[in-house]
Amino acid sequence: MxxxxxxxxxxxxxxxxxxxxxxxxxxxxxxxxxxxxxxxxxxxxxxxxxxxxxxxxxxxxxxxxxxxxxxxxxxxxxxxxxxxxxxxxxxxxxxxxxxxxxxxxxxxxxxxxxxxxxxxxxxxxxxxxxxxxxxxxxxxxxxxxxxxxxxxxxxxxxxxxxxxxxxxxxxxxxxxxxxxxxxxxxxxxxxxxxxxxxxxxxxxxxxxxxxxxxxxxxxxxxxxxxxxxxxxxxxxxxxxxxxxxxxxxxxxxxxxxxxxxxEGLENVFARHHRIAEGVRAAVGAWGLELCAASPEVYSDTVSAIRTPEGFNATDIVTHAAEKYGVAFGVGLGEVAGKVFRIGHLGSLTDVMTLSGIATAEMCMVDLGLDIQLGSGVAAAQDYYRGNGASAQQDAA
Amino acid sequence: MxxxxxxxxxxxxxxxxxxxxxxxxxxxxxxxxxxxxxxxxxxxxxxxxxxxxxxxxxxxxxxxxxxxxxxxxxxxxxxxxxxxxxxxxxxxxxxxxxxxxxxxxxxxxxxxxxxxxxxxxxxxxxxxxxxxxxxxxxxxxxxxxxxxxxxxxxxxxxxxxxxxxxxxxxxxxxxxxxxxxxxxxxxxxxxxxxxxxxxxxxxxxxxxxxxxxxxxxxxxxxxxxxxxxxxxxxxxxxxxxxxxxxxxxxxxxxxxxxxxxxEGLENVFARHHRIAEGVRAAVGAWGLELCAASPEVYSDTVSAIRTPEGFNATDIVTHAAEKYGVAFGVGLGEVAGKVFRIGHLGSLTDVMTLSGIATAEMCMVDLGLDIQLGSGVAAAQDYYRGNGASAQQDAA
Amino acid sequence: MxxxxxxxxxxxxxxxxxxxxxxxxxxxxxxxxxxxxxxxxxxxxxxxxxxxxxxxxxxxxxxxxxxxxxxxxxxxxxxxxxxxxxxxxxxxxxxxxxxxxxxxxxxxxxxxxxxxxxxxxxxxxxxxxxxxxxxxxxxxxxxxxxxxxxxxxxxxxxxxxxxxxxxxxxxxxxxxxxxxxxxxxxxxxxxxxxxxxxxxxxxxxxxxxxxxxxxxxxxxxxxxxxxxxxxxxxxxxxxxxxxxxxxxxxxxxxxxxxxxxxEGLENVFARHHRIAEGVRAAVGAWGLELCAASPEVYSDTVSAIRTPEGFNATDIVTHAAEKYGVAFGVGLGEVAGKVFRIGHLGSLTDVMTLSGIATAEMCMVDLGLDIQLGSGVAAAQDYYRGNGASAQQDAA
Amino acid sequence: MxxxxxxxxxxxxxxxxxxxxxxxxxxxxxxxxxxxxxxxxxxxxxxxxxxxxxxxxxxxxxxxxxxxxxxxxxxxxxxxxxxxxxxxxxxxxxxxxxxxxxxxxxxxxxxxxxxxxxxxxxxxxxxxxxxxxxxxxxxxxxxxxxxxxxxxxxxxxxxxxxxxxxxxxxxxxxxxxxxxxxxxxxxxxxxxxxxxxxxxxxxxxxxxxxxxxxxxxxxxxxxxxxxxxxxxxxxxxxxxxxxxxxxxxxxxxxxxxxxxxxEGLENVFARHHRIAEGVRAAVGAWGLELCAASPEVYSDTVSAIRTPEGFNATDIVTHAAEKYGVAFGVGLGEVAGKVFRIGHLGSLTDVMTLSGIATAEMCMVDLGLDIQLGSGVAAAQDYYRGNGASAQQDAA
Structure with missing residues (x-):
């Protein structure tokens, strides 16, 4: 293992x-x-x-x-x-x-x-x-x-x-x-x-x-x-x-x-928010949408990302595990096959998150989606650079 | 800790x-x-x-x-x-x-x-x-x-x-x-x-x-x-x-x-039996009795040991923890205060068990019971020596 | 820590x-x-x-x-x-x-x-x-x-x-x-x-x-x-x-x-080579050069990367540690201040490596170098996608 | 293992x-x-x-x-x-x-x-x-x-x-x-x-x-x-x-x-001394002598114990390892075969030490020495009981 x-x-x-x-x-x-x-x-x-x-x-x-x-x-x-x-x-x-x-x-x-x-x-x-x-x-x-x-x-x-x-x-x-x-x-x-x-x-x-x-x-x-x-x-x-x-x-x-x-609860929440915002910036750069209907309901712990009609989102999760050894979440119930999920909670840094974003990109390209390599990463990097990422963030 | x-x-x-x-x-x-x-x-x-x-x-x-x-x-x-x-x-x-x-x-x-x-x-x-x-x-x-x-x-x-x-x-x-x-x-x-x-x-x-x-x-x-x-x-x-x-x-x-x-289930059971027999030999040497009424119901995983009338068996457990840093079990319910328990299951060797027996002895003497130091240990040693103790016993 | x-x-x-x-x-x-x-x-x-x-x-x-x-x-x-x-x-x-x-x-x-x-x-x-x-x-x-x-x-x-x-x-x-x-x-x-x-x-x-x-x-x-x-x-x-x-x-x-x-020694060497090639692809995409003079001397375990004249390469290492909690190597001796080093040996996956590349990019941009965010990551992703990355690679 | x-x-x-x-x-x-x-x-x-x-x-x-x-x-x-x-x-x-x-x-x-x-x-x-x-x-x-x-x-x-x-x-x-x-x-x-x-x-x-x-x-x-x-x-x-x-x-x-x-250095030394005294009490009860010529040179970290003429002390060490899974030290150089050693330093409690003493006893009896089971243990117990053993002793 x-x-x-x-x-x-x-x-x-x-x-x-x-x-x-x-x-x-x-x-x-x-x-x-x-x-x-x-x-x-x-x-x-x-x-x-x-x-x-x-x-x-x-x-x-x-x-x-x-x-x-x-x-x-x-x-x-x-x-x-x-x-x-x-x-x-x-x-x-x-x-x-x-x-x-x-x-x-x-x-x-x-x-x-x-x-x-x-x-x-x-x-x-x-x-x-x-x-x-x-x-x-x-x-x-x-x-x-x-x-x-x-x-x-x-x-x-x-x-x-x-x-x-x-x-x-x-x-x-x-x-x-x-x-x-x-x-x-x-x-x-x-x-x-x-x-x-x-x-x-x-x-x-x-x-x-x-x-x-x-x-x-x-x-x-x-x-x-x-x-x-x-x-x-x-x-x-x-x-x-x-x-x-x-x-x-x-x-x-x-x-x-x-x-x-x-760390302070407010700092913990802010850290989760910052990391989530980076993921959302990547989703935007990919030209994809969240399952969450509007910004006021965006979760700071998990993002469910809709993939284009006709594409089985679960393939991303399987492919990521098999080819890159990375675990994402599948869609469940009504949204099975329609979304894949990136969990971004708990013990995580900007740097770790970037590796998840980079992996999702590779998977989507491998599976034929029209995504530009590096695009989501760049959007997240840009966000993280400007928003107070710090090594100390990760009290964890 | x-x-x-x-x-x-x-x-x-x-x-x-x-x-x-x-x-x-x-x-x-x-x-x-x-x-x-x-x-x-x-x-x-x-x-x-x-x-x-x-x-x-x-x-x-x-x-x-x-x-x-x-x-x-x-x-x-x-x-x-x-x-x-x-x-x-x-x-x-x-x-x-x-x-x-x-x-x-x-x-x-x-x-x-x-x-x-x-x-x-x-x-x-x-x-x-x-x-x-x-x-x-x-x-x-x-x-x-x-x-x-x-x-x-x-x-x-x-x-x-x-x-x-x-x-x-x-x-x-x-x-x-x-x-x-x-x-x-x-x-x-x-x-x-x-x-x-x-x-x-x-x-x-x-x-x-x-x-x-x-x-x-x-x-x-x-x-x-x-x-x-x-x-x-x-x-x-x-x-x-x-x-x-x-x-x-x-x-x-x-x-x-x-x-x-x-290890083999039968070997596991035999090991528990051997260790338990040593504890029971010690109890006999102390002149005490088990709560278990007769040999056919003796448990090979835990021995509840009756202490003399008028003595609070729970004191042994408290004293062992406080003075010697060793944990035994107290009596529960009907037998609270009347018995203390030595657990002898799981990952345990004869040698470890002897240290538990030795501790119980010290506690009982400390608390005024008429027990001879070393007596229970000697009885258990005698049993363990003759009954196939081996370093390999402890696959655990 | x-x-x-x-x-x-x-x-x-x-x-x-x-x-x-x-x-x-x-x-x-x-x-x-x-x-x-x-x-x-x-x-x-x-x-x-x-x-x-x-x-x-x-x-x-x-x-x-x-x-x-x-x-x-x-x-x-x-x-x-x-x-x-x-x-x-x-x-x-x-x-x-x-x-x-x-x-x-x-x-x-x-x-x-x-x-x-x-x-x-x-x-x-x-x-x-x-x-x-x-x-x-x-x-x-x-x-x-x-x-x-x-x-x-x-x-x-x-x-x-x-x-x-x-x-x-x-x-x-x-x-x-x-x-x-x-x-x-x-x-x-x-x-x-x-x-x-x-x-x-x-x-x-x-x-x-x-x-x-x-x-x-x-x-x-x-x-x-x-x-x-x-x-x-x-x-x-x-x-x-x-x-x-x-x-x-x-x-x-x-x-x-x-x-x-x-894993097989040849597989271990191939894994190191693949990971190193991804790093070198990133370096190329950044428009930078290795300290190593020519491809036949490129190391598969560490890349020393020359930064532009007038820039102190050691700042990247300090900044990466302080802002992003990531450790790179400084230049030593004759090349102190002229190179920073990315170690890419031992227990490492493509995915982990991408996070290092992404961090180096953020640092270089933070410090004013003319590097495009995501560019090195994209080059490395492209290489890794096509070169047999696999979850099984990382026997480690 | x-x-x-x-x-x-x-x-x-x-x-x-x-x-x-x-x-x-x-x-x-x-x-x-x-x-x-x-x-x-x-x-x-x-x-x-x-x-x-x-x-x-x-x-x-x-x-x-x-x-x-x-x-x-x-x-x-x-x-x-x-x-x-x-x-x-x-x-x-x-x-x-x-x-x-x-x-x-x-x-x-x-x-x-x-x-x-x-x-x-x-x-x-x-x-x-x-x-x-x-x-x-x-x-x-x-x-x-x-x-x-x-x-x-x-x-x-x-x-x-x-x-x-x-x-x-x-x-x-x-x-x-x-x-x-x-x-x-x-x-x-x-x-x-x-x-x-x-x-x-x-x-x-x-x-x-x-x-x-x-x-x-x-x-x-x-x-x-x-x-x-x-x-x-x-x-x-x-x-x-x-x-x-x-x-x-x-x-x-x-x-x-x-x-x-x-813990305090003086307490550490006192703890080692107490544990060592218990071992020495056991040696005395066995009727054996230390290699150390006189009390003022007794070590509080290791006791080398002389066995009777004609007996190979190294057998105790081998036997303890093979039969009881316990490691003692052999005699070295001039005293090879003449002594076995009990190390009693570092992270050790009275209770642990008693198990070592009990094991040495079993080994000596197994190998035919005229030692009474439980005798050394009783002497050590007696010493430990009266000399401030406490669960807190073992800050370790």
């Missing part, structure tokens, strides 16, 4: 050297006080990354999908209604999970490439006089389409409608990379994982529960044990877990939070 | 150098064929360790507890009856999980220290003419008491009663360390984790489903998404997962299986 | 993941048979890389400079005459070492940028009727100028002159990256280090002695103990060293040889 | 987790300022460990043997006289090196097992009215015999004789483990390596030169290039080396010094 080139999938990301070392830990007794010295700072670090002062943070040996299940099963009961928009593969899957857990999902179908329709949410919530809707689901960043949604607007919709529903946000591919404000936006459950902005391997579901969400757990009837937040909270109170924790990954998470907070 | 001394907790175990390196992997694309080269051999390796030819093996980023939930939620429906014995903390917790998922548990209370009462199972199953009991739960090795149960006898009980219930076995602290025969014993769901016999960090739930268990999934109504084995199977068919897998741990699992199978 | 971008210095090179793991070894007893299982295959592997069947390979915890000293001190005596050309910083330093060890060096001053003047060697050797010259020094690849010399021609010069002098070759930056034929070229001492073609950290001097060189050790009077090859040979005969060996690095060297031989 | 048991050779020692990680570094540019951030603190750390304020510290990619050569070749000229005692294999080898470098060694033959005869040194030095003796060699800790010598007494001998000779001390197996006072004892060159008290892999020669030793370099005529301290000093002044440094090991050395100084 060769590990020379960076990966450009939208997570798991490249892992910083120091985080690999933090995770690669000999066994310690997870019931000893030592473990508390990892657990509590890690939870506190995550809370800061969520920009929350009041959230309870829970960390499960699981994945983002497990985080979704944690949100639902701890706060809702079978038959409850939830409101959700479907504008990409990941919002689709969360909706599917709701249905499989016996929830009644009011789905707002939304074109893939567009953000969440906060105005439609407001109409529906305003119409729900009986407050049948118990929770609103919002995917902050649709990893499948490279589309960022406006969570503050969703909060405003709830407030405008005077609706008490809980607000659940999937921040798997946004948190720790793009601005996320749990308290300010009134998010009740924030869901993420270890393998995106936190730059670790997959293996942790990370969730934040607001006090209101914690309150909702008292009446929620969906069955749960592994993902039960009360068991988890009881464990934490004793420096422990209700079962065996993934200690090394937790240690990595603790270090990751330190890295992010030392 | 100091990592010099081995740990003697009943899992996670000491991790072999080569498995740490196998887990500490740079990011690869988990949707690329590369991942299949890890996934499929890992599943095949686990199947061999389970001594099964027909089981479907599923591996979740989770823990043994998640494995329990996988067993229940994929095969049962709310209101179903299951039969279970409670003879320790872990069987207790699995029962609790059943109840929280709306199952009706027929509990056979069994003294802590004794094995599963297969005869009582047979009586109950024979009496269940209507086959209301859908599943029988069996904890192969009670980690809390150091008690091994006879799963073949449980199978015989089912057969004698002509009862079609599924047989679920918690093999978290037995599989890959003690003999386990999925096919021969007619086990329908076998549950384990990465952090015991597989000698890895915690973070994976590993389960095997028999064809009969797979059949049961078709009618099971308990809600499930994260732990759904059909989603998982569909993913595997495409070299992939329904969500992001814990690639490094999977790679470690693959290597772990190779190690175990190269 | 950030380690995200590849390095482009002419050694130490980027280290493959598997070699880092091979070097990162717990302590073993270096006097046990285990060590022999590392030592002997490592020596045998090196011998194959040298394309020799008869050489004695010695490995010292040292550096290439120590290898030079090993060559001299084991075969020569104070007052002996050696013949050497000075065409770069490294040939200069070896000459300096000769002088400091009391040798009389007949120096052929050669323009920096040109290869060794085999014809001048032949004249001098032919004129040395009394065979006062005991050894001829030849730097195979001048790392300072990116110039490769023709060692076969030096051998022909010796043969044409019928001269018995020993032939010492500094292959530090060629061996394991560019074709080297110890036996065919009649090399008597070949010198290299761990940190170039072998892709390891610095820390080992690696030398091969021909039978004729071994014979010369019997009469050599220069003082030596640490670098004494007889002590070393005596140690090897006992699976050991005359002092404590650098076991982890030796283990890495053993693995490195396996990697190189598995 | 199995790495489960600790090693008990007198170096290289067990390596702390954090030092392994510090050494396992990706490539950085060793000519960049980053390297200075490793180099200078490492040198300053070593100076503190040497208890010197004025020494120049030099670090070579080499071994302790290279350190000896550095001392000689930088300060002496062929034909110079040096004074040395031979009381073990390592003092013997240093003498041999002197002779091979053309020095005239006045040897004081001393029984193996005794310390340096400072009184004989004084007589000889007093008799050397013409100050022909240019340097006095002193092996602080004879690793072969487990004998510590009194360097302060050697200094007093020089002073009493009013003799200006330089004082060279081999502190390879003492420095960073046992008290060493470069300035107070007037040591002119202190020699050590990375693989003993510094707890790293072998690969670095570490030397300290007093101002007087630096002065001597100006007239020293022995040939030197690789080990030349002036080239090294010139490099250091530019954050660099005269050749490629072993960056990872240097980084490890820097961290090692931080660990040692954070």
């Amino acid at each position: 060769s590990f020379q080139n960076p990966v450009f999938i939208p997570g798991p990301t490249n892992i910083p050297e120091c985080l690999r070392k933090a995770c690669d830990m000999p066994t310690i007794d997870h019931r000893s006080p030592l473990f508390g010295q990892i657990l509590h700072p890690a939870r506190e670090g995550v809370r800061k990354v969520l920009k929350s002062t009041s959230a309870e943070v829970f960390i499960f040996p699981s994945s983002g999908t497990g985080g979704w299940e944690t949100a639902l099963s701890n706060t809702l009961s079978a038959g409850d209604t939830v409101l959700a928009a479907r504008n990409g593969m990941f919002s689709h899957r969360w909706i599917d999970m709701c249905q499989r857990h016996g929830l009644d999902v009011q789905i707002v179908e939304t074109p893939w490439g567009e953000g969440l329709p906060a105005d439609r949410y407001e109409e529906i919530l305003s119409a729900d006089k009986g407050h049948k809707i118990k929770a609103v689901l919002a995917t902050h960043n649709e990893t499948a389409t490279g589309v960022k949604s406006d969570i503050a607007a969703v909060r405003r919709a709830l407030d405008a409608a005077g609706h008490p529903a809980l607000l659940f946000v999937d921040g798997v591919s946004s948190i720790a990379s793009m601005d996320f404000r749990m308290d300010e936006w009134g998010v009740d459950v924030a869901v993420t994982g270890s393998q995106k902005g936190f730059m670790l391997s997959a293996g942790l579901a990370i969730v934040g529960f607001s006090p209101k969400a914690m309150e909702a757990t008292k009446t929620a009837q969906l069955p749960r044990t592994f993902f039960d937040v009360h068991d988890m909270a009881k464990g934490y109170a004793n420096n422990a877990y209700p079962y065996t924790p993934a200690v090394g990954l937790m240690n990595g998470l603790n270090e990751s939070c330190k890295m992010l907070l030392t | 100091s990592f010099q001394n081995p740990v003697f907790i009943p899992g996670p175990t000491n991790i072999p150098e080569c498995l740490r390196k196998a887990c500490d992997m740079p990011t690869i694309d988990h949707r690329s064929p590369l991942f299949g080269q890890i996934l499929h051999p890992a599943r095949e390796g686990v199947r061999k360790v389970l001594k099964s030819t027909s089981a479907e093996v599923f591996i979740f980023p989770s823990s043994g507890t998640g494995g329990w939930e996988t067993a229940l939620s994929n095969t049962l429906s709310a209101g179903d009856t299951v039969l279970a014995a409670r003879n320790g903390m872990f069987s207790h917790r699995w029962i609790d999980m059943c109840q929280r998922h709306g199952l009706d548990v027929q509990i056979v209370e069994t003294p802590w220290g004794e094995g599963l009462p297969a005869d009582r199972y047979e009586e109950i199953l024979s009496a269940d003419k209507g086959h209301k009991i859908k599943a029988v739960l069996a904890t192969h090795n009670e980690t809390a008491t150091g008690v091994k149960s006879d799963i073949a006898a449980v199978r015989r009980a089912l057969d004698a009663a002509g009862h079609p219930a599924l047989l679920f076995v918690d093999g978290v602290s037995s599989i890959a360390s003690m003999d386990f025969r999925m096919d021969e014993w007619g086990v329908d769901v076998a549950v384990t984790g990465s952090q015991k016999g597989f000698m890895l960090s915690a973070g994976l739930a590993i389960v095997g489903f028999s064809p009969k268990a797979m059949e049961a999934t078709k009618t099971a109504q308990l809600p499930r998404t994260f732990f759904d084995v059909h989603d998982m199977a569909k993913g595997y068919a495409n070299n992939a997962y329904p969500y992001t897998p814990a690639v490094g741990l999977m790679n470690g699992l693959n290597e772990s299986c190779k190690m175990l199978l190269t | 950030s380690f995200q971008n590849p390095v482009f210095i002419p050694g130490p090179t980027n280290i493959p993941e598997c070699l880092r793991k091979a070097c990162d070894m717990p302590t073993i007893d270096h006097r046990s048979p285990l060590f022999g299982q590392i030592l002997h295959p490592a020596r045998e592997g090196v011998r194959k890389v040298l394309k020799s069947t008869s050489a004695e390979v010695f490995i010292f915890p040292s550096s290439g400079t120590g290898g030079w000293e090993t060559a001299l001190s084991n075969t020569l005596s104070a007052g002996d005459t050696v013949l050497a050309a000075r065409n770069g910083m490294f040939s200069h330093r070896w000459i300096d070492m000769c002088q400091r060890h009391g040798l009389d060096v007949q120096i052929v001053e050669t323009p920096w940028g040109e290869g060794l003047p085999a014809d001048r060697y032949e004249e001098i050797l032919s004129a040395d009727k009394g065979h006062k010259i005991k050894a001829v020094l030849a730097t195979h690849n001048e790392t300072a100028t990116g110039v490769k010399s023709d060692i076969a021609a030096v051998r022909r010069a010796l043969d044409a002159a019928g001269h018995p002098a020993l032939l010492f070759v500094d292959g530090v930056s060629s061996i394991a990256s560019m074709d080297f034929r110890m036996d065919e070229w009649g090399v008597d001492v070949a010198v290299t280090g761990s940190q170039k073609g072998f892709m390891l950290s610095a820390g080992l001097a690696i030398v091969g002695f021909s039978p004729k060189a071994m014979e010369a050790t019997k009469t050599a009077q220069l003082p030596r103990t640490f670098f004494d090859v007889h002590d070393m040979a005596k140690g090897y005969a006992n699976n050991a060293y005359p002092y404590t060996p650098a076991v982890g690095l030796m283990n890495g060297l053993n693995e490195s040889c396996k990697m190189l031989l598995t | 199995s790495f489960q048991n600790p090693v008990f050779i007198p170096g290289p020692t067990n390596i702390p987790e954090c030092l392994r990680k510090a050494c396992d570094m990706p490539t950085i540019d060793h000519r960049s300022p980053l390297f200075g951030q490793i180099l200078h603190p490492a040198r300053e750390g070593v100076r503190k460990v040497l208890k010197s304020t004025s020494a120049e510290v030099f670090i070579f990619p080499s071994s302790g043997t290279g350190g000896w050569e550095t001392a000689l070749s930088n300060t002496l000229s062929a034909g110079d006289t040096v004074l040395a005692a031979r009381n073990g294999m390592f003092s013997h080898r240093w003498i041999d090196m002197c002779q091979r470098h053309g020095l005239d060694v006045q040897i004081v033959e001393t029984p193996w097992g005794e310390g340096l005869p400072a009184d004989r040194y004084e007589e000889i030095l007093s008799a050397d009215k013409g100050h022909k003796i240019k340097a006095v060699l002193a092996t602080h800790n004879e690793t072969a015999t487990g004998v510590k010598s009194d360097i302060a007494a050697v200094r007093r001998a020089l002073d009493a004789a009013g003799h200006p000779a330089l004082l060279f001390v081999d502190g390879v197996s003492s420095i960073a483990s046992m008290d060493f006072r470069m300035d107070e004892w007037g040591v002119d060159v202190a020699v050590t390596g990375s693989q003993k008290g510094f707890m790293l892999s072998a690969g670095l020669a570490i030397v300290g030169f007093s101002p007087k030793a630096m002065e001597a370099t100006k007239t020293a005529q022995l040939p030197r290039t690789f080990f030349d301290v002036h080239d090294m000093a010139k490099g250091y002044a530019n954050n660099a080396y005269p050749y490629t440094p072993a960056v990872g090991l240097m980084n490890g050395l820097n961290e090692s010094c931080k660990m040692l100084l954070t």
